[in-house]
Amino acid sequence: SSRKRQNVKCLRYDVDGECRVLLVTLRGIAKGEKLYYDYNGDEHEYPTHHFV
Template sequence: GKKKQNVKCVRYDIDGECHVLLVACRDIARGEKLYYDYNGHEYAYPTHHFV
């Protein structure tokens, strides 16, 4: 959930192609697992250009 989340999704359009990156929300210790909230539904990303 949101409390454990330490990465967030950021969308970039580069040359007309969609790139989605996971970016740290806080400092993450070496060896710490990455947690992303898949149920956030904050943004809708069209996937028809995904490779």
């Protein structure tokens, strides 16, 4: 599962009424390594349809 491969987590902040996401590594990341993150892995569901 992608949750097992996850190597970054997020800290979510509200800035002027908008959600801002800061990605933080869970371990050392090698140059060129893919980042794996579960966008809706928390207890909150956030809209991701506009993510690129």
